Amino acid sequence: MPNIRSLNKMDFVKTVPNREAKIEEASNKDAPSVDTYIANRLAKALHPSVQYLKIKKIIPFDANTKTYILVPDGEKTKELAYFKAGSYLSVEVDVKGLQITRPYSLSSSPKESTEGVYSLSIKRASGGLSSNYILDNWKVGDIVKTSAPLGTFTYSPIRDQKEVIGVAGGSGITPFYSLAKAIADGDEDCSLTLIYGTKILKEALFEKEFKEIMERTPKFRLVNVLSDEKLPGMETGFINAGIIKKYIPEGEYSLFICGPQAMYKYLDGETPKLGLRRKDIRKELFGEVHSPDKCPDYPKEKKAGEFDLTVHIDGVTKIIKCNTEESLLVAMESSGIMVPAHCRSGLCGWCHSRLIKGEVYIPSEVDGRRMTDKIYGYIHPCVSFPLSDIELEVPSFKH
C-alpha cells in the first residue's frame, strides 16, 4: 500500500489518455465503434475538447467593444456544445507567435447555441494582450479555436434562490445578458434584477436589447447606476449596499457579481452589510492578477527580481526565466511552453501543477486550492508568483 504522501497527483492526469491508449490497443477491430452508443455521442457533443468556430459577423458597439457572432466551421466542428447561461469559452489566440488562452463569457443564450450560434462581446482593456489583439485582428471568415463552454457562474435551482440580484460592471454584463435571455426563453426558472454600473448611459451595453427582454418577461428588470451622469429613473454613484438594498426582494435571494477586479474589491466591503450567507453570494472569475506586490497580503519584505524556473513537462525539462511581476503561467507561455489553462483565475484546475522546489506568492482572493494541495505542494501557476528559483512539474497539454 503506497504511502499517500509518496503519491504524485500529476500521475492521475495521465489516467484518461493511458486508458484511452489501452482501449485502443485492446480493441477488437470488429467491435462496434464507441460512437455507436448514444451516451458516448451525447457526451462528445456536450463536452468537446475543442471547438472550431467561424466568425460569421462582427457587430461594433463602439470603437472599443465588438460582438463576434460565431458558428461551427462545418468541418471539424459540426454543431455547438450546449451550455448554461453564465458559461465562458476559453479562446486560443496566437499573438505574435505566442499561443495564449483567455476566458470570455458567452453573451448569447443557450437557446441560440441550439440554433448554431454563439456570441462573444469583447471590450478593449488597457494592457489586455488578448482582447486588444482580437479587436484589432479578428475578421469575418476567420476560424477560431475554443474550448467547450466552461465555468461555474451559472444559475442552479438546487443551490441558488429563485430571486437573483445581479451586479455588473464593465464587460461583466455579458453573462447576465445571456441569463436574461435564458429566463425570457423559459430555460432558467428564476427572476433577475440586474444592477448595472457604468460611467454614463451611452457606455451601457445591450440597453435596447434589455428593454426588449423586459417586454418579453416580468421576471427580468434592469437598474442602471451611472457614476458620472444624472438621469431620471436611474441611480447615481457607485453600486453599494445602499443601492442593492433598494432592489432586494422580500424573502431570500442570491447575489451574482461580475465585473472588474476593482469592483470585486469594493463590493467585498459592502456585501457584509447585506447579511447574506456565503453560499448566496456568487462571483464570476476574478481574472488575472497584475502587480501582485499591490495585493494586501504580499510579503513586503521580498524584493522584486528575476529567478530561474525549471519546468518538467511531457518528459522534458526546460529552464527559463521568471520574475516577481508575472505569474508562472505567463512566464511559461512567454517562453513558448504551452500549459493547459482556461480560467486563469485559480479556479478551473487545468493548470494544476506540482511545486517541487521554491517559494511562491498566491494572492488569497484567488487561492482556490484544496487543503490537500496546500499540504502536499500543488499550485495553480496562473495565480502563483515566484519569490525564489522555482522547480515545477506541469501537466501536459495533451491531457
Ligand code: FES
Ligand atoms: S487556468 Fe484555471 S486554475 Fe489555472
